[in-house]
Amino acid sequence: MFDRVLIANRGEIAVRIARTLRRLGIASVAVHTPSDAGARHVREADLALEVPSYLDIEAIAGAAVDAGAGAVHPGYGFLAENAAFARRCAEAGVVFVGPPAAAIDAMGDKIRAKATVSAAGVPVVPGAAESEPGPGLEAWRDFPALIKPSAGGGGKGMVLVRSAAELPEALESARRTALAAFGDGTLLIERYVESPRHIEIQVLADTHGNVVHLGERECSLQRRHQKIIEEAPSPFVTDAMRARMGAAAVEAARSVGYVGAGTVEFIVDGTSGAYHFMEMNTRLQVEHPVTELVTGLDLVELQLRVAAGERLPFGQEDVRLDGHAVEARVYAEDPARAFLPTGGRVLALREPGDALPSGEGGALPGGEGGGLPGGRGGVIPGRQGGGPVVRVDSGLVEGGVVGSEFDPMLSKVIAWAPDRDTALKALDRALAGTAVLGVVTNVPFLRALAAHPAVVKGELDTGLVERALPELLPEQSTTPPGDVLAAAALTFHAMPQGDDPWEVTDGWRVGERAWTTWRLETRDGVHAAQVRGLPEESADVLLDGAAVPARIRRSGAELAVTIGGRTARYLCVRDGDTLWLGRDGASWSFTRHLIGDPGDRAGAAAAADGVVRSPMPGTVLVVKAQQGERVSEGQPLLIVEAMKMEHTVTAPRDGVVSELSARPGQPVDMDAVLAVVTSDAVVTSEEA
Template identity: 80%
Template sequence: MIFDRVLIANRGEIAVRIARTLRRLGVTAVAVHTPSDAGARHVREADLALEVPSYLDAEAIAGAALASGAQAVHPGYGFLAENAAFARACAAAGAAFVGPPAEAIDAMGDKIRAKATVSAAGVPVVPGGAEPGDVLEEWREFPALIKPSAGGGGKGMVLVRSAAELPDALASARRTARAAFGDATLLIERYVDSPRHIEIQVLADSLGGAVHLGERECSLQRRHQKVIEEAPSPFVTPELRARMGAAAVEAARAVGYVGAGTVEFIVDGATGAYHFMEMNTRLQVEHPVTELVTGLDLVELQLRVAAGEPLPFGQDDVRLSGHAVEARVYAEDPSRGFLPTGGRVLLLREPGVPGPAAQTAGAGPLVRTDSGLAEGGVVGSEFDPMLSKVVAWAPDRKGALRALDRALAGTAVLGVVTNVPFLRALAAHPAVRAGELDTGLVERALPELVTDAAAPADVLAAAGLVFHALPQGDDPWEVTDGWRVGERAWTTWRLASRDGVHEVRVRGLPAESAEVLLDERPAPARLRADGQEVAVTLDGGTTRYLCARDGDTLWLGRDGRAWAFTRHLIGDPGDRPGAAASGDGVVRSPMPGTVLVLKAQPGDRVSAGQPLVVVEAMKMEHAVTAPCAGVLAELPVQPGQPVDMDAVLAVVTPEEA
């Protein structure tokens, strides 16, 4: 390995994952961080760390590479990973860019140019049009898909089903593209209904060698964001793999590609016809599934190619073994329309071994977690909501899905609401189990996949017992055992959760002998604490919960689910902190974020459901609407203003008032 020191121009789970490969190779890992990220896990796991104003500041990061003595810069994905100017800035600072040549980034990073390039090389493409010109505004073939020309990862993509939707869709896509990628140029394509999304991993060296490493099935998506990926695809035959792989290699050769890249295809599930969508000139989020079925470390191969070494194998040497499935853990609340969440990580449980790790022939299931989380860390709204990736490998697909479910059940991030229950439901869906996938499956199946946020009665009882067992002070008269002459009295705990305020009645000492009023009858209960876990015995059955507290808020977790309860002292039992009655006209922010656009002004008459404010969180836009018809009386926010969850955005005076 020519490099002794490599700077990682990224953060979170991908920075941690790259650092692990560098450590294994004996290469010094240099991290960069913003002021607010100084205590992040990727900083602690690096050998050296330097502060930069922003992860998008190419000049500052190239300067950090020079100051640290790094001989190479690995961009990970996102941020500057597909920025040709950054690749050139690294070269000017004397550091190799661990990625393709700037010219290849320019060619493939611009989706418009990329389609023309690969089409000229004989690769089929999806019909569409692009700016400049009025082709977008004049498009009349619906449904259609709008995409930022400079972007990836599904950000800014908007599905348009009619000409009436087009103006607002274009405006929204341009705002997102400009904010996320610094380039508002768009293209539009014919929308292929219910296709499969299949991508091919390619590797190329600077000496003319190029191979593909098979495909990844990425059809399980929500709002064009991948959720669960797998390798190999249950749909792709060896013959189709060979044809698509050859097309992907040709696409890479067409731009003089060097390094690891991914060629994405839309595939007709009925006919197997495939069309080029785009090429991601970087490592992909889902690269671990390819690593697990090939036994290769893609980051190591990236580094060796960037150092000028040839690929150590040819196409005939590539072998796929077993099956791997990856699930993306996001800070989002499926029960509230997948709105971004946040908070401090109070307790963390992540299964499996940290990546990269390869399977061994004949071995049983293997679980790998790539994560940037650490207990005590804060998940905010500045970055993408993906927290970690849970990946499972087994000799066959059925075993891999089973291992993934067990791993997700053992995943806990108390303090932050996540999508883990949704992931378990999706992985267990009959169509997913059968391999009958398409890009619309998740949206069609959402009612079956989104679990009720309400806490079951036994979880409420457990929360009441935990609060009842907490020390109440030094005064013996403050002990909440309910002791009275004759019979113990009941103590009523009012606990606020996401679905309302609940009353839980407990009497006695939970550690010895207590009762909980369950279904209007006293049920014997007992509580045993063991570090960060509590064992709750209720009606003779015992359940173990992970347990964490943040002031007056208690978090309980089990089987991948988590519930938060706050002692509620004021208001009536129907109150819920941060919520307003449906007719009172108060409009609150459903998540922490930044006000992007005001869609109305004070004094305007508005209808129920009319968008009033657009809030951006984790690089995604969310329209907040009027709860009722009436007059917009107050609008106490401005574009660019940061807001907390449940902050008042507007007040509508209802019509009846």
């Protein structure tokens, strides 16, 4: 085994790897960019070194040598599937914890991977590639079709095309995203399978010719081709189907001399059960915790042991799936604004449980670790009892900044239980106990999705989320519920307004206390709430037209608000003029709106004013209009990119681009003014 391992990654996966290293008594080395110096993965490592970029091969290989690391674990993303990095590690005398470079080359390129596994007898989806002879992707006519970056993964750059008219622009967008995310703009196109299930098989292989699979994961709940909720085992897969797909995955791995942990992904017909190879991810997957929870295996430990030359400590006949696990990905994104990325500083944080605690190996349920005999290498110890267990893999820390340069995934909440229904309920409770104040997240959406009737029944396909959005989004409105608005007004009312006793907001008057009206601004506008009295002693709040007794109790960041005899508990923090409240996985921000404040404060303006604002923090990628140009409502004006996702900003009305402040490459904040479109009526009047 190694004495010291460098982790060539950041965020929750770097934290997760460091904790297994700590359990095994191996020193961990973190790398970080200048802006990430205070990140959680840096704090939890034994040693940290600065590098210019997480994609800088020379700098990271040099850091491994300087730190005396015997191996480099790449996590996922960044350089995890970069064959040049694997070769550079070998040149530096450092073990790459992953497959051989030749296997990365073969499977990391989707075009080559399809040809390889097809030759091995694994069924593949019909398609075409730019690297193959023929008329080119522009000539494709079998719609609907899916465009994919050949070198990519994680759903980035994938575009669904339903007609030939959409194809040219879709190819342009996919190629641009592929170049930005993977440094390779090569594309392929495949026939799109309607209503498919996305099911993947976890494989493990050592350097002694042993290859096994650890069952499947159901990954059909997706948006923008990116997974949201995953589970193991799949509610659709039978024992016989698992055996067939597992054998196909093992054969695919053998065909390229695979070593280490990898995942073979299949598109499966939800009616017939017919499956087709989609791609192989030559690395650890984001959703690996659900496999760990149902097998009792620590996949990171097994990766390290295989990289050190050890044999797998079990065979296929030893693998048993125990219970059910489900994982939800917490993203910095706003479902109420079409899932656009968000950002900000984490002002307050509450997470349920912890991931793989140091020295304990994780509080995993039931027995001796998935039924593998003897507690041999790779089995996570510490399984206690048979009740539901929650695990959180997170890169979050209070005070940390969530920017636009990295993927928006912040953490993963995973629940295990003896059965699927109990696991889903445990996940919901865990999400309700999650609060990230200062950054808008998708947690309420995750709760709604996990409770959707089709999800509860296990009737899944990759299009379910899009079809169910009208049912899932009503609770995602940016307008706060009445009791939350009242809680915010009561909190503001209780805050000291100054040292002058005449400024105390108790509403004291001769005869009867007066009402104080609080005008609070949220992302969707300004709302009024009325309070009288002192909330920490005795107060009233006007709710639904009636005066209701109210009181608040605060201890640090914990806030208990009693309105009309019912108490709700919040996580509460103030950031300058803004108050954040978090409850049941949701969060709201409020700013006091004084008389005379502009009604178009960031986030509160209507499109009718002609002002074009950035929908998310990011970078202006393309400017498609010019100042003085006449445009129509809905016409693309700019493309803003954040977290490897593009968003097209359109003209809010017919008119002329009277102001255009944005330039390609310019970083912008959320709601920053990019352009102004003056209405045709105003332009015509001025011309006259």
